[in-house]
Amino acid sequence: MxxxxxxxxxxxxxxxxxxxxxxxxxxxxxxxxxxxxxxxxxxxxxxxxxxxxxxxxxxxxxxxxxxxxxxxxxxxxxxxxxxxxxxxxxxxxxxxxxxxxxxxxxxxxxxxxxxxxxxxxxxxxxxxxxxxxxxxxxxxxxxxxxxxxxxxxxxxxxxxxxxxxxxxDCVTEEDTPFIPGKANIMRDGSDVAILATGLMIPEALKAADLLADEGIKAAVVNFHTIKPLDADCVLKMAEQCGAVVTAEEHSIIGGVGSAVAEVLAGNSNAKFARVGVNDKFGKSGKPADLFKAYGLTAENIAANCKKLIK
CATH class of the missing domain: 3.40.50.970 (Thiamin diphosphate (ThDP)-binding fold, Pyr/PP domains)
Incomplete structure (x- = not known):
């Protein structure tokens, strides 16, 4: 490691x-x-x-x-x-x-x-x-x-x-591909796709573990490039899973959630939800406490996934 x-x-x-x-x-x-x-x-x-x-x-x-x-x-x-x-x-x-x-x-x-x-x-x-x-x-x-x-x-x-x-911590390897505009599938799944970026990648992987404990197969995709976005991967995962949840340490307005929504609109019938900062400013606090207060956690990602696929 x-x-x-x-x-x-x-x-x-x-x-x-x-x-x-x-x-x-x-x-x-x-x-x-x-x-x-x-x-x-x-x-x-x-x-x-x-x-x-x-x-x-x-x-x-x-x-x-x-x-x-x-x-x-x-x-x-x-x-x-x-x-x-x-x-x-x-x-x-x-x-x-x-x-x-x-x-x-x-x-x-x-x-x-x-x-x-x-x-x-x-x-x-x-x-x-x-x-x-x-x-x-x-x-x-x-x-x-x-x-x-x-x-x-x-x-x-x-x-x-x-x-x-x-x-x-490092969640990728030295030989993990980094191709601009090409997302990396970190974990495959068939029930729901978690499309995450930045510091939400570890939380997305933890969320997939939580879901696996309940028999739910969650894919986790690392969108290290937000622009140009890998639209082909978005649509592939939407078709494969039928449900998509984005996760970002950013406002849900204008970030990866918006970018994915723009790809899905008119092109997919997949269920969709966004996890991120919900149209609020930040406030002072320890990062872990802020992530919890704003719902940037594995538990909240998992909850959104379960809500979509019920």
Missing amino acids: AESKSLRVAYGETLVELGAENDKIVVLDADLAHATMTNGFAGQYPERFFNFGIAEANMMCAAAGFAHSGLIPFCSTFALFGAGRAYEQIRNSISYVNANVKLALSHSGLCVGEDGGSHQSIEDIALMRVLPGMTIFVPCDPIETQKAVRAAVEINGPVYIRVARPVC
Whole structure:
């Protein structure tokens, strides 16, 4: 079993590796390098690291300039500040012109914990998903984070990588495929399909175990790529199981639940439910307590599955 670590640590370590392999990679941060873990890259390659201070919009515009100069900029800050505060710059200076900028934004979702609702971005996927040409990765563990960062370098255009804060166990393997736009079936089943992403993958697997104890065969599918979404896999699982439940650490509006609903609409008669943040802001608390309070648990996923297939 690979080492448990925070996804932001895995991101920082991968940046250092890539810095040695590709001298076109530059890293930009907004005075949070110690938290986003870009400080490792800054220490190794100070001439390719740029701290813009608390000026996220300026950082995004500068990243576009780096990209137009043939470099590959990685921008990092908290997801709320990057996706939210600098949204217009991402839209017009990066996405609109298909600039080759990578947005690796950390401290996403409820797992920021005690920082509270003002810092918990539960709408960042929705904001990025609506932008034409934006690729979105939501890795579930350290191994997948490393693969997402490396995959982003190979994509010519803007990429958003949603990086979580907590220490996570590895639920994928080094040889698990990571193909952008191609979901991974982690467990097969015939009664209900749990389509999950990010930190909800371990909860989805636990939910499948709970359901198995009751004789219910649940499939678990890892949608590490939210855009482009693997529509073929969505429809395949819907046909195979007849019931689909999505699970995400994000608002049920605009995230993977919405993306799957858009695929199913008019194309499938499968029963459907969404597990996520139900049109509310976050609040301060320990991540585990928040996950329980907002229903982001294996038990709630299992309950939604059973409700659909009754």
